[in-house]
Amino acid sequence: MSSSAGGTDDRGRDRGKVLSTAKASQAIGKRSLLPRDWKGPSTWIAAIAFIIIVFSIINPRFASVENLRNVLEQASVPLIIVIGTTLVILMGSIDLSAQGVMGAAGMAWILLSPNSREAIDLGIWAWVIALGLGLSLGLLTGVIYAQLKVPSFVVTLGTWYVGLGLGTLLYGDGLLPSLTNQHLASWPTRLTLGLPNAFWLAVVVVVGGGLLIQYTHLGRGILAVGNNESIARSSGMPVNRIKVSAFALAGLLSGLAGILATMQIGSGSPDIGSGQLFTVIPAAVIGGTALSGGEGGVVRSTLGVFLLIILNNGLILSGVDPNYQSGVFGALLVIAIVAVAWPQRDRLKVAK
Amino acid sequence: MTPENVPVLKLSKISRSFGNVKAVNAVSLEIKKGEVVGLVGENGAGKSTLLKILAGMVQPDEGEIEINGAKASFRGPSDAFKAGVGVVHQEQSLFLNLTVAENIEQRSSPRVGLSRLGLQDWSRVNREAAEVLDKIGVKLSPKARVGDLSFLDRQMVEIARAVCIDPNTTGTPLIILDEPTSVLEQAETAVLEREIRNLRTLGCVIFVSHRLDEILRICDRVVVMRSGRLVSDQSTQGLTKEALFNAMVDEASHTVPQPRTRPSRQAKAAIEVRDLTRRGAFRNMSLSVYPGQIVALVGANGSGCGELMRAIFGAETFESGSIEVNGRRVARWSVRRAVSAGLAYVPAERKVEGMIGGFSAARNIALTHPGEAAAGPFLKPRGLASIAQSWFSRLDVKPNDIRRPLAQFSGGNQQKVVLAKWLNSSNLKVLMLDHPLRGLDVGASQIVNSQVRRASETGTAVLLIPDTIEEAIEMADEILVMRDGELSARHDLTSNSDLALHDIVAEMV
Numbered sequence: 001m002s003s004s005a006g007g008t009d010d011r012g013r014d015r016g017k018v019l020s021t022a023k024a025s026q027a028i029g030k031r032s033l034l035p036r037d038w039k040g041p042s043t044w045i046a047a048i049a050f051i052i053i054v055f056s057i058i059n060p061r062f063a064s065v066e067n068l069r070n071v072l073e074q075a076s077v078p079l080i081i082v083i084g085t086t087l088v089i090l091m092g093s094i095d096l097s098a099q100g101v102m103g104a105a106g107m108a109w110i111l112l113s114p115n116s117r118e119a120i121d122l123g124i125w126a127w128v129i130a131l132g133l134g135l136s137l138g139l140l141t142g143v144i145y146a147q148l149k150v151p152s153f154v155v156t157l158g159t160w161y162v163g164l165g166l167g168t169l170l171y172g173d174g175l176l177p178s179l180t181n182q183h184l185a186s187w188p189t190r191l192t193l194g195l196p197n198a199f200w201l202a203v204v205v206v207v208g209g210g211l212l213i214q215y216t217h218l219g220r221g222i223l224a225v226g227n228n229e230s231i232a233r234s235s236g237m238p239v240n241r242i243k244v245s246a247f248a249l250a251g252l253l254s255g256l257a258g259i260l261a262t263m264q265i266g267s268g269s270p271d272i273g274s275g276q277l278f279t280v281i282p283a284a285v286i287g288g289t290a291l292s293g294g295e296g297g298v299v300r301s302t303l304g305v306f307l308l309i310i311l312n313n314g315l316i317l318s319g320v321d322p323n324y325q326s327g328v329f330g331a332l333l334v335i336a337i338v339a340v341a342w343p344q345r346d347r348l349k350v351a352k
Numbered sequence: 353m354t355p356e357n358v359p360v361l362k363l364s365k366i367s368r369s370f371g372n373v374k375a376v377n378a379v380s381l382e383i384k385k386g387e388v389v390g391l392v393g394e395n396g397a398g399k400s401t402l403l404k405i406l407a408g409m410v411q412p413d414e415g416e417i418e419i420n421g422a423k424a425s426f427r428g429p430s431d432a433f434k435a436g437v438g439v440v441h442q443e444q445s446l447f448l449n450l451t452v453a454e455n456i457e458q459r460s461s462p463r464v465g466l467s468r469l470g471l472q473d474w475s476r477v478n479r480e481a482a483e484v485l486d487k488i489g490v491k492l493s494p495k496a497r498v499g500d501l502s503f504l505d506r507q508m509v510e511i512a513r514a515v516c517i518d519p520n521t522t523g524t525p526l527i528i529l530d531e532p533t534s535v536l537e538q539a540e541t542a543v544l545e546r547e548i549r550n551l552r553t554l555g556c557v558i559f560v561s562h563r564l565d566e567i568l569r570i571c572d573r574v575v576v577m578r579s580g581r582l583v584s585d586q587s588t589q590g591l592t593k594e595a596l597f598n599a600m601v602d603e604a605s606h607t608v609p610q611p612r613t614r615p616s617r618q619a620k621a622a623i624e625v626r627d628l629t630r631r632g633a634f635r636n637m638s639l640s641v642y643p644g645q646i647v648a649l650v651g652a653n654g655s656g657c658g659e660l661m662r663a664i665f666g667a668e669t670f671e672s673g674s675i676e677v678n679g680r681r682v683a684r685w686s687v688r689r690a691v692s693a694g695l696a697y698v699p700a701e702r703k704v705e706g707m708i709g710g711f712s713a714a715r716n717i718a719l720t721h722p723g724e725a726a727a728g729p730f731l732k733p734r735g736l737a738s739i740a741q742s743w744f745s746r747l748d749v750k751p752n753d754i755r756r757p758l759a760q761f762s763g764g765n766q767q768k769v770v771l772a773k774w775l776n777s778s779n780l781k782v783l784m785l786d787h788p789l790r791g792l793d794v795g796a797s798q799i800v801n802s803q804v805r806r807a808s809e810t811g812t813a814v815l816l817i818p819d820t821i822e823e824a825i826e827m828a829d830e831i832l833v834m835r836d837g838e839l840s841a842r843h844d845l846t847s848n849s850d851l852a853l854h855d856i857v858a859e860m861v
Contacts, residue, residue, distance in 0.1 A: 217470050220454060227447045234445070235458055236430040294449040 044287065044303040048310060055314035062317045069196055073189060073264070075309040076198035078279045079302060080257040083209035084138075084250030085280050086301040090213070091243065092226040092293025093152035095250045097141060098280060100163025102258030102273030105134040107170040109259045110177050110268035113184065117177040131255045137163055138251015142244035152247075159251075167270025178267035185266045198260055205253060210298040218245055226293030283308050286336050307336070358421040359384050360524045360556045361406075366415035368401055375401040376412070377580035385524045388548060388557040390571035390588070392564065394600055394857075398580040399560055403530055406558070407439045408432030420523030436525045436555075438514030440532050444506055446513075448499035453481035455498055456512045484516045489550055504540040507532055511547060515554060525555035531562065531653065545570050562652035562860075564593045576600055597857050620679050622813035623695075623782045625664060628673035633659040634837040637673070641782065641813040646804070648816045648824035651834035652860045657817050658700060660834070661784050664815070665697040666690040678781060691720060694781030696774035698788050700817075702763070706770040709759030713749065713769050714740035716758045721777040743772040747799055764796025771803055783807050784815045789823065801827060821856050833859040 056063040081098045088095040111118060112126035122129070141159045145152050171177075179185040188198035213219035221242040224232045233239050254273075261272045287304030289296025311332055315325055359382040368376040376398045383389050393399050404410035406417070408426030417424045419435045426432045432439075446455050457477045467473050481494040490508045498506060514527045532544060548570055551557050561567050567574055568588050576584040576599040584599040621640035628637045634656035641647045649657045662668040664675060666685040675682050677693045690697075699705040707716050717740050718725045725735035740754040747768040749761070758769055767788065774783060785804065789797045804827065808814045818824040824831050825845065833841040833856055841859040 215472050215474070217467070217472060220450065220472055223449055224447050224458070227449045228445070231445045231447065234429050236433075237458075294447075 044300070044307060048303065048307050051307070051310055051314060055310070055318060058314075059317045059319070062314055067313070067317070069191070071309055071313050072199040073196045074313065075305055076188070076196070076202040077257045077261045077264070078276055078283065078305045078309065079202035080205045080253050080260065081276055082280045082283055082301045082305050083205050083298060084253035086209065086284050086289055086296065086298055087213075087222055087246045088152070088250050089284055089289050089291060090226045090293060090296060091222045091246050092229070093145065093243070093246075094281075094291070095141075095152065095156045095247065096277060096281075097137065097156040097159035097163060097251070098254040098257070099273035099275075099277050100160035100165075100167070101134050101137050101251055101254035102163070102261060102276065103167030103270035104137065104163040104170070104258070105130045105255035106258035106262035106272040107167040107177075107268050107270055108133050110179065110262050111170055113179065114181040115177040115268070116180055117174050127259065130259055131252060133166075134255015134258065135248055135252040138248040138254070139244065141251065142247030145247060146240040146243040164270055167272075171268070171270050176267050176269075179263070185263060188260060188264045198264065201256075201260060205256070206298060206302050212249075213297060218242060222246055223294055226295075228294075279305065279308050282333050282336075286333075308333070359418070360420055361526050361558075362416075362418040362421075364416045364418075366402070366405060366412045366417065368405060368410060368412045370401075374580045376405065378415070379577075379580075379582045380415075381575060381582060381585070383526070383556050383558065385556055386552050387573060388552055388559055388571045390567035390574035391558055391560045391577065392562075392567055392574060392596065392600060393577035397577040397600075399577055400530075401580075402577065403439070403528055403558075403560065406432065406437055406526075406528060407441075408437070419526070422523075436523050437528065438516070438525055439528045440507070440510045440514050440530060442530045444503075444510060446498050446506055446509060448497075450498060451494065452485075452492055452496050452498055452501075452509050452512075453478045453494035455509055456481040456484055456494075456516050458513075481512070481516075484512050487554070488512055488515055488547065490547070504543060507544060508547065511551070515551070526558070527551055527555060528558045528560075530560045532559075541566070562654070564596050568593065568596070594858070601857050621676070622678060623664065623815070624676040624679075625660075626674045626676070628660065628663060628670050628675065630659065630663065630668070630670045632837075633668075634663070634670075634834070637834075637837075637839060639815075639832055639839075641815050643781075643811045643813050644808055645830065646808050646814040646816060646828045647830045647832060648818050648828035649832050649834060650818065650821060650824050650856065650860065654836075655834040655860065656837035657834050658786055661697070661786055661815065661817060664690075665695055665784060667697070694777065694779045696777065696780055696783045698767075698770055698774065698783075698785040700786040700790060702767060702770060702790075703759075707758050707766060707773075710757055712755045713744070713758050713761065714754040716769050717743055717754075717772045717776055719773055721773070723776055723778065739776065743769075743776065747772060747803065764792045767792060767796065767800060771800060775803065775807060780807065780812050782813045782815065786817045787819055788816070789819050824856075831856065835860055 052063070061067060081102075085095050085098065109126050109130035112120055112122040112129060114121045137159055141152075141155050144150055145155045188196060188201075190197050192200055213222070221232070221237055221239075224235075224237060225239055225242055229239060232242075257276070258272055262268055265272065283304030284296070284301045285291060285304070286307060287296065287300030287302070289301055289304075312325075312329055315328055316322075320328055361381070361383040363379055363381045365378045365380055366376055367374060367378050379398075379402060381389075391399055391402070401410060405412050405426075408429045408431050411426070417426070419437070424431075424435050426435070429439075447458075450458075454477065457480060467476075478494045485492055485494065488508075488511060490512060492501070492505055492508060498509060501509070510532070511527070511529070514529075515525065529548065532548075545566070548557060548559060559567070559571055568591060571588050573585065573587055574591065574596065575582055576596070578600065620642075622643050624640040626638050629635050637656075637660055639647065639649075649661065651657045659668060663670045666687045666689060675685060677690075677695070682689065682693070703709065708719065711719070714736050715731075718731060718736050722731060722736075723739055725731050725739050727735075737754060743749070744752055744754055749765050749768050749772075751761075758766055761769065771788070774780065783804065788800055788804070792800065804814055804816070816824070816827060818827065821831075829844070829846050831841075831843040831845060832839060833843075841856070843856070
């Protein structure tokens with residue numbers, strides 16, 4: 001029975017119209033001091049402030065400048081990935097490939113930069129090739145998704161392993177390749193204007209992502225496709241091109257994240273991205289980017305990343321037994337997602 | 353602008369068939385600048401197909417379209433748009449997460465300046481949208497998010513978008529409004545009517561509505577379609593509502609069937625609905641269906657029949673009023689509770705809500721009430737097969753293969769299986785059917801109808817939303833007519849058998 005019930009609940013044709021009237025009148029009834037786009041983020045800024053205060057009381061070292069820099073550096077890689085992921089999620093798709101693409105791009109980069117294994121140093125070309133690899137993996141994903149109409153969930157799961165495979169292949173059975181150029185290896189941690197370089201790189205990406213969504217046809221197109229793909233299509237928007245572009249950008253950013261992570265560690269590994277997906281996807285969701293597409297944005301995903309990184313860092317400094325950390329982190333994650341999703345629950349039930 | 357004497361739209365003998373059905377049959381029509389033309393007809397008269405042809409969504413088999421004196425052939429919606437045809441569809445098609453300006457400009461924006469670089473030129477987009485909104489006299493901020501607007505305001509954005517045609521189009525725009533008022537409240541409708549009259553100054557308008565008084569108020573001319581043909585084209589000057597619906601309903605082809613003999617009414621209603629209300633769908637609806645009785649709910653699109661039936665089944669909510677099943681008032685109503693109380697619902701959207709296409713026909717039959725096929729949490733394959741086989745032979749389901757996935761059956765045979773799913777209950781108290789014969793051929797229709805009658809003869813209360821009024825008269829003991837969410841008339845067919853068809857149509861519009 002539940003099948004029929006679910007169906008009847010969801011898809012009354014005329015019902016949608018009626019409900020949207022009700023929804024609109026509700027929206028008008030509610031007046032808020034804050035403009036709509038800031039309501040979500042302001043809640044999260046408050047939440048982050050609260051967590052910071054709690055952790056600072058538990059361990060004063062948490063609020064130290066060193067730890068702040070530490071947090072910012074830790075947040076850099078997930079911040080770069082989350083921008084690409086957000087673009088894809090805003091479009092109503094999902095990108096699970098980040099970790100694999102990071103592995104492939106990171107390995108490609110280190111093997112072409114001054115490293116302990118081989119004497120090839122292509123300098124800037126190492127960057128171009130590694131980023132190009134990320135971009136190509138993203139392009140491939142996008143084309144398969146848009147042209148062959150395979151669900152993005154499946155395609156990107158595939159790209160993840162393709163990337164991982166490429167990384168492993170590049171790793172081969174040789175010695176661990178580590179960066180021999182200390183200047184390069186210390187770049188992410190070195191400070192510019194008091195903050196780590198890695199973080200500045202993330203800032204550039206975040207700001208770029210925000211501008212892309214607000215001020216480009218691609219960005220607006222991503223939002224349009226995320227809201228209603230069939231309307232976008234019938235209005236003559238280049239839907240397939242938008243889809244491919246979003247995945248290509250996500251691939252490029254994952255590649256960049258892979259290079260940065262490799263630099264931070266100082267040595268190459270196909271597993272360089274391990275665990276990132278677990279931060280990035282929940283961060284986007286916690287921030288309030290709807291998995292159904294169209295709603296959310298870069299600011300929210302960024303705050304989501306900070307929330308999770310601070311939570312993680314705080315737990316470590318609070319002296320939680322490392323054996324419990326994963327469990328506690330996971331539980332907090334579920335609580336956070338439920339808390340965020342709860343107010344939207346009713347809306348989602350009606351709308352989708 | 354084209355000279356005044358050239359019609360903005362000229363259709364010559366446009367035809368379009370779907371299978372054996374001529375949905376649009378040799379329709380010719382001319383519309384001049386400044387005219388508002390009403391298009392009316394019963395459900396299935398071919399209005400939607402004609403509109404889709406004009407919007408470029410469907411291509412005609414024969415005939416010619418001329419726009420502003422030039423021959424036009426639309427291969428897709430964007431061709432129609434380029435020719436200057438703006439359409440407001442029955443279903444709103446706006447991006448709720450984008451701004452008013454973006455929704456208006458989204459197709460017409462020329463690629464110049466910043467735009468050529470792939471950048472969004474907000475100041476130009478906002479300015480141009482403000483001009484369009486100003487031109488049609490709508491006070492809305494171009495920067496407002498469409499999702500935050502009321503339904504009426506969104507409808508205005510739709511109109512602005514239809515008006516905002518391709519800047520390269522030199523001719524007079526044709527604006528098509530497909531039932532824009534069907535979900536609006538009275539006061540909102542007045543605003544929209546004023547708006548439509550304003551559009552006259554910009555171009556010409558085709559206005560589709562089921563509400564005839566509205567058509568007579570707004571339009572200069574009204575054309576009537578019946579079974580794919582354009583049967584009447586006259587000025588609204590001096591035209592009466594009666595004359596109009598007489599033109600819509602072809603009395604000759606409507607032989608009123610004789611109602612069947614009815615069982616005597618029992619004391620307790622199987623289902624009793626009192627003052628059921630949900631804003632925007634139905635208001636103060638009361639009805640009762642007794643065991644063995646068949647009640648038909650009729651109404652035009654947007655009358656609220658379907659919503660009411662779904663609310664009774666627990667599939668949608670209601671704001672006030674009550675439902676009593678077998679004399680007991682229900683609380684916390686849901687589909688699960690409705691089903692265990694003996695209610696059944698054959699939905700209009702069969703493929704989406706009525707069946708699981710990937711399951712075999714047999715499993716679909718045993719989906720809700722497995723009966724003797726159930727053994728605790730398991731399904732007994734042999735019991736399942738015997739139940740399915742018996743329904744297959746009783747309902748003459750073809751092909752006779754109970755293991756075949758239901759999606760691979762024809763529509764009529766799918767509907768038989770959907771019906772069997774509910775009839776397999778040992779406790780069927782109320783059977784509700786929403787357009788059960790939609791898309792069915794004569795044979796399948798007869799089988800479905802005879803099964804519904806049989807259920808009613810064994811004491812099941814039946815609530816039916818028929819496709820046609822003839823179907824209602826043929827099947828029902830009582831007809832309830834709904835208009836705009838309210839009960840507009842009630843006909844007891846057991847005492848009054850010479851009910852005139854067009855009386856009911858009059859009560860619907």
